[in-house]
Amino acid sequence: MIKKRVSINVGAGYDVHIGPALLDTCGETLRQVLGECRLAIITDSNVERLYLDKVKKSLSSSGFESVSLTFPAGESSKNISTLSAILEFLAENNFTRKDAVVALGGGVVGDICGFASSVFLRGIRYVQIPTTLLSAVDSSVGGKTAIDLEAGKNLAGAFKQPEVVICDTDTLSTLNETELSNGVAESVKYGILFDKELFDEFAKSDLKSLLDDKEKLVNMIARCVSHKGRIVEKDEFDNGERRLLNLGHTIGHAVEKCSSFSVPHGHAVAIGTSMIARAGEEKGLTECGTFDAVKTVLEKYALPTSCEFSSCELLSSSLNDKKRKGNKIGLVIIESIGKCYIKEEPIEALESYIK
Ligand SMILES: NC(=O)c1ccc[n+]([C@@H]2O[C@H](COP(=O)([O-])OP(=O)(O)OC[C@H]3O[C@@H](n4cnc5c(N)ncnc54)[C@H](O)[C@@H]3O)[C@@H](O)[C@H]2O)c1
Ligand SMILES: [Zn+2]
Structure with missing residues (x-):
């Protein structure tokens, strides 16, 4: 069976293990990375039902003592009350700095567990076991952790890298089409940003063949x-190049806000990416034909490329984007597929991209 290991050289460094059936051996992997310690598995109500027993079984067969806590699935749980419940749970179970948190789930579980681990006892270790495509390709790696506040998404958080990431690709088979396409939107993003060959593979493939072909996945x-x-590795704290990963996100966040978050994140990013491709072409910044290529690929994976909101609505939502610095905003522009750059634009210029 195909398995891959990607090393991330940030802080002490950590590995991302990717492959089928990795939940069955997660105990052994964690034993090698963490040594002797106790584990708190934190998960959500959907993932608990599907995968908690499997993980517990593997951990206990590797001699780990573990406790688990489940919170209701969904973005609405990524808040201070859930954070507080996790911290109290760790304290009640007498967790020490030697012990570790296991984030079993999608980006919501990963983000909140990472944040809890960064503040509990001023920092304990944590590991990520991503179970959505979005968390596999994006949120489980890189150490950005957060919760949402009443005032907005991801407004409180910390940078905290995991000790290891275990991505069992078999878990993706239980995701619904919306969750899968959400992950595809962020995956296609890497193709547009850095990797034309990857983009072309998405163009040639489709969701079914991607999931059926385990090696390809x-x-x-x-x-x-x-x-x-x-x-x-080059920009852990998001001051420079890491901002490229925001391709499609400035407009995407505005779409999410305008829809009161009924448009899922990946879908909003797909809309944002398409709009920036089209605006870039119109302004002569983006190679001709890029918008069509992006649109064709995204639509192939049932992703939207336009929205019903007016430019006025989108603009007023983007004006309080947290990525904004003073009166400037760093927009990620597509030069051609596989090549992008950040263009610092005065906030007033945003309107010309949204039109
Ligand atoms: N930290 C980062 O760098 C970063 C990057 C991107 C996104 N994020 C955050 O990630 C979150 C979105 O992540 P997400 O899309 O994984 O959301 P999520 O964690 O809410 O998961 C989506 C849904 O899928 C369910 N689910 C999870 N795994 C499943 C499985 N294997 N089978 C069936 N159902 C499953 C969940 O219970 C949930 O209902 C957002 O809060 C976003 O802000 C963080
Ligand atoms: Zn995103």
């Missing part, structure tokens, strides 16, 4: 993770 995730790793 493992290779695709590994390729995305390598791109993310390389960027995070």
Whole structure:
């Protein structure tokens, strides 16, 4: 069976293991990385039902003592109350700095567990076991952790790298089409940013053949993770090149906000990416034909490329984007597929991209 390991050289460094059936051996992997310790598995209500027993079984057969806590699935749980419940749970179970947290789930579980681990006892170790495509290719790697506040998404958080990431590609088979396409949007993003060959593979493939061909899936995730790793290694704290990963996100976040978050994140990013491709072409910044190529690929994976909101609505939502610095905003422009750059634009110029 195909398995891949990608090393991320940030802080002490860590590996991302990608392959089928890795949950069955996660105990052994964690034993090698963490040594002797106790584990707190944190998960959500959907993932608990599907995978908690399997993980517990593997951990206990490797001699780990573990406790687990489940919170209701969904972005609405990524808040201060859940964070507080996790911290109290760790304290009640007498967790020490020697012990570790296991984040079993998608980006919501990963983000909140990472943040809890960064503040509990001023920092304990944590590991990521991503179970969505989005968390596999994006949120489980790179060490950005957060919770949402009433005032907005991801407004409180910390940089905290995991000790290891274990991505069992078999878990992706239980995702629904929306969750899968969400992950595809972020994966295609790496192709547009850095890797024309990866983009072309998405163009040739489709969701079904991607999932059916285990080798292809493992290779695709590994390729995305390598791109993310390389960027995070150069710019862990998001002051420079890491901002490229925001391709499609400035407009995407505005779409999410305008829809009161009923448009899922990946879908919003697909809309944002398409709009920036079209605006770039109109302004002569982007190679002709790029918009069509991007649109064709995204639509192939049931992703939207336009939205019902007016430019006025989108603009007023983007004006309080947290990525904004003073009166400037760093927009990621596509030069051609596989080549992008950040263009610092005055905030007033944003309107001309959204039109
Ligand atoms: N830290 C980062 O760098 C980063 C990057 C991108 C996104 N994010 C964050 O990630 C979150 C989105 O992540 P997500 O899309 O994984 O959301 P999610 O964690 O809410 O998972 C989506 C849904 O899928 C369910 N699910 C998870 N695994 C499953 C499986 N294997 N089978 C069936 N159902 C499963 C979940 O219970 C949930 O209902 C957002 O909060 C976003 O802000 C963080
Ligand atoms: Zn994103």
